[in-house]
Amino acid sequence: xxxxxxxxxxxxxxxxxxxxxxxxxxxxxxxxxxxxxxxxxxxxxxxxxxxxxxxxxxxxxxxxxxxxxxxxxxxxxxxxxxxxxxxxxxxxxxxxxxxxxxxxxxxxxxxxxxxxxxxxxxxxxxxxxxxxxxxxxxxxxxxxxxxxxxxxxxxxxxxxxxxxxxxxxxxxxxxxxxxxxxxxxxxxxxxxxxxxxxxxxxxxxxxxxxxxxxxxxxxxxxxxxxxxxxxxxxxxxxxxxxxxxxxxxxxxxxxxxxxxxxxxxxxxxxxxxxxxxxxxxxxxxxxxxxxxxxxxxxxxxxxxxxxxxxxxxxxxxxxxxxxxxxxxxxxxxxx
Numbered sequence: 075x076x077x078x079x080x081x082x083x084x085x086x087x088x089x090x091x092x093x094x095x096x097x098x099x100x101x102x103x104x105x106x107x108x109x110x111x112x113x114x115x116x117x118x119x120x121x122x123x124x125x126x127x128x129x130x131x132x133x134x135x136x137x138x139x140x141x142x143x144x145x146x147x148x149x150x151x152x153x154x155x156x157x158x159x160x161x162x163x164x165x166x167x168x169x170x171x172x173x174x175x176x177x178x179x180x181x182x183x184x185x186x187x188x189x190x191x192x193x194x195x196x197x198x199x200x201x202x203x204x205x206x207x208x209x210x211x212x213x214x215x216x217x218x219x220x221x222x223x224x225x226x227x228x229x230x231x232x233x234x235x236x237x238x239x240x241x242x243x244x245x246x247x248x249x250x251x252x253x254x255x256x257x258x259x260x261x262x263x264x265x266x267x268x269x270x271x272x273x274x275x276x277x278x279x280x281x282x283x284x285x286x287x288x289x290x291x292x293x294x295x296x297x298x299x300x301x302x303x304x305x306x307x308x309x310x311x312x313x314x315x316x317x318x319x320x321x322x323x324x325x326x327x328x329x330x331x332x333x334x335x336x337x338x339x340x341x342x343x344x345x346x347x348x349x350x351x352x353x354x355x356x357x358x359x360x361x362x363x364x365x366x367x368x369x370x371x372x373x374x375x376x377x378x379x380x381x382x383x384x385x386x387x388x389x390x391x392x393x394x395x396x397x398x399x400x401x402x403x404x405x406x407x408x409x
Contacts, residue, residue, distance in 0.1 A: 075137070075140050075141050075316065076135070076137050076138050078134065078138045079137060079138040079139065079140055079141045079142070080141060082118075082120065082123070082138065082139070082141065082142050083141025083142055083144065083145050084141075085118055086115070086118060086120065086142055086145045086146075086155075087145045087148070087149075089114045089115060089118065090111075090115075090145060090146075090148075090149040090151050091149065092114070093108075093110055093111040093114050093115075094111060094149040094150070094151045094152065094153075096361075096363055096366065098110075098111055098152065099150055099151075099152050099366055102152030102232075103152070103230040103231075103232075105232065108152055108153070111151075111152070111153060112153060115151075115153050115155050119132075120142060120155060120159065121155060121158040121159055121162055121172070122162055122172060123138070123139055123142070123159055124136070124139070124159055124160075124162065124163035124166070125162050125163060125165075125166045125172060126166055129166050129171070129172075130171070130172070131162070131166065131172070135319075135323045136260070136318075136319035136320070136322045136323050137316070137319045137320050137323055139159065139264075139319065140264055140315055140316050140319040142155075142156075142159075142264075143156055143260075143261055143263075143264025143265055143267075143268065143315065143319075144264050144265070144267050144268030144271070144312065144315065145268055146264070146265050146268060147264065147265030147266060147267065147268030147269040147270075147272075147370070147374075148268035148269060148271060148272045149268075149272075150269065150272075150363075150366045150367050150370050152231075154196070154197030156261045156264075156265065157176070157177055157196050157197050157258075157261070158174075159261075160177050160254070160257045160258065160261060161175045161176065161177045161205055162175075163257070164177060164205040164212065164254060164257070165205065165214065167212060167247060167250055168205075168212060168213075168214050168245040168246070168247050169245065169247070170214060170245055173203070174199070174202050175202055175203045175204065175205055175214070176195035176196075176197075176198045176199065176202050176203070176204045176205065176217075176234070176236075177195070177196075177204070177205045177206070177254050177257070177258065178193035178194065178195050178196075178198075178204060178205070178206045178236070178254060179193070179194075179254055179255040179258045179259070179377075179378045179379060180192065180193040180194065180206065180255075181206070181207040181208065181255075182206050182207065182208040182209075182213075182215070182238065183208065183209065184208045184209030184211070184213065184243060185209075185240075187242070187243050188240040188241060188242060188243065189206075189208045189209075189213065189215045189238050189240075189241045189242075189243055190238050190239050190240060190241070191208075191237075191238055192235065192236065192237045192238070193206060193235075193236050193238075194225055194233050194234070194235050194236075195233060195234045195235075195236055196231070196233050196258070196377065197231075197232060197233065197234075198222070198233060198234025198236065199234065200217070200220075200222045200234065201217060201218055202217065203215060203216055203217060203244060204217050204236065205254055206254055207249060207253050207254055207255065208243065208246075210249060211246045211247065211248060211249055212246065212247050212248070212249050212250060212253060212254070213243050213244075213245065213246045214243070214244045214245040214246070215238065215241050215242070215243055215244065216241055216242040216243075216244050217236055217238065217241060219241070220236050220237060220238050220239075220241060221236070221237040221239075222234050222235065222236050222237070223235045227373040227376075227377075228369055228372050228373050229369045229370040229371075229372060229373030229374070230369065231370060231373055251322075251325055251326075251327035251328070252322045252327060252328060252331060253328070255328075255331075255378060255379060256322070256327075256328045256331035256332075257331075258377070258378035259318070259331045259332070259334065259335040259378040259379055259384065260315070260318035260319060260322065260330075260331050260334055260335070261378070262335065262338070262374045262377055262378045263311070263314055263315040263318050263331075263334040263335050263337075263338035263339075264315040264318075264319070265370070265374050266311050266315070266338040266339070266341065266342060266371060266374050266375070267308070267311040267312040267314070267315040267338060269367045269370060269371050269374075270304075270307060270308040270311050270312075270341060270342075270345045270371070271308050271312065272367055273304065273308070273345060273346065273349040273364065273367055273368070273371075274301070274304050274305055274308045274345075274349075276349070276353075276363070276364055277300070277301055277304055277348070277349050277352040277353065278292070278301060280352060280353055281297050281298075281301060281352060291352075297352055300348040300351050300352050301348070301352060303344060303348050304344075304345050304348035304349055304352075307341040307344050307345035307348070308341070308345060310337060310341055311337065311338045311341040311345070313337075314333065314334045314335075314336075314337035314338045314341075315334055315338060317330060317333060317334055317407065318330050318331050318333070318334025318335070319334075321333075321334070321407050326406060326407050328387075329388060329391070329403070329407055330407045331384075332379075332384040332385075332387060332388040333384075333388070333407060335378065335379055335381070335384045336381050336384045336385050336388070339374075339375045339376075339380060339381035339384075340381050342371045342372065342374070342375040343375075345371070346368045346371055346372070349364060349368065350364070350368065
């Protein structure tokens with residue numbers, strides 16, 4: 075993480091620690107606006123982080139935002155800051171000024187300047203234009219007349235299913251090395267890393283404070299093994315997320331995003347299992363914060379392409395290059 079990234083992550087962490095309370099998270103899950111939280115996050119101006127300076131943004135690199143993405147996951151923050159950052163970055167590639175817009179991972183079909191197909195838009199709002207891959211190009215699509223329906227996953231993070239039929243394409247450009255699917259994959263990898271680090275902290279604290287048979291449960295070897303496994307998964311998820319950001323900056327294209335999402339998603343199953351084993355039944359109770367994290371982890375694991383989706387795509391690409399290209403291709407991902 076860069077020095078700028080650490081500063082930005084620290085600022086966001088302080089805001090989220092104050093406003094992203096369990097009560098605010100539960101209210102957001104029912105559709106109640108988190109106005110105080112939204113206003114506090116908006117005041118930071120992070121949604122323009124990836125927009126070039128000559129277009130009114132901060133002109134930061136992806137590596138500067140790795141900590142921001144992780145902070146969002148650490149607090150299970152019910153805000154769409156990550157999606158706004160990505161949408162504005164994509165709008166800049168299209169030569170458009172920042173505006174409220176959605177971004178989707180699913181590719182759409184374009185015929186005669188009209189887009190069709192379906193997509194799930196994280197934190198989507200009906201009527202907002204949509205940034206997506208359509209016809210092999212990066213496009214901004216008018217969704218004014220699109221059919222929409224709310225989608226609620228296991229993490230209870232609001233999303234919008236959008237069904238398009240001959241929707242006008244407002245702007246288009248050649249697909250950059252990192253498209254909407256890859257952008258969202260790296261965002262989710264960062265959120266996974268942040269959430270797992272919080273699960274690890276909670277598990278260590280619980281192990282040190284919860285007593286059984288006259289001593290803290292963290293003194294038992296079985297608990298120590300679980301926490302050690304969780305620590306490993308949290309560390310590798312963080313490394314994967316940071317690789318994804320660094321790879322985009324280095325021009326590694328979609329491959330670095332694929333590796334980031336594959337490894338971060340893989341860490342979810344083992345990490346959440348270990349965390350709940352340490353906590354026992356208390357971990358799933360409404361009054362305990364662990365379930366807010368793990369429910370989102372399970373949803374983020376599959377969003378923006380599951381581990382299997384990216385592994386198959388990456389595997390087909392590497393096989394197609396031939397055995398001699400495998401090692402150079404892997405090394406190149408880190409830039």
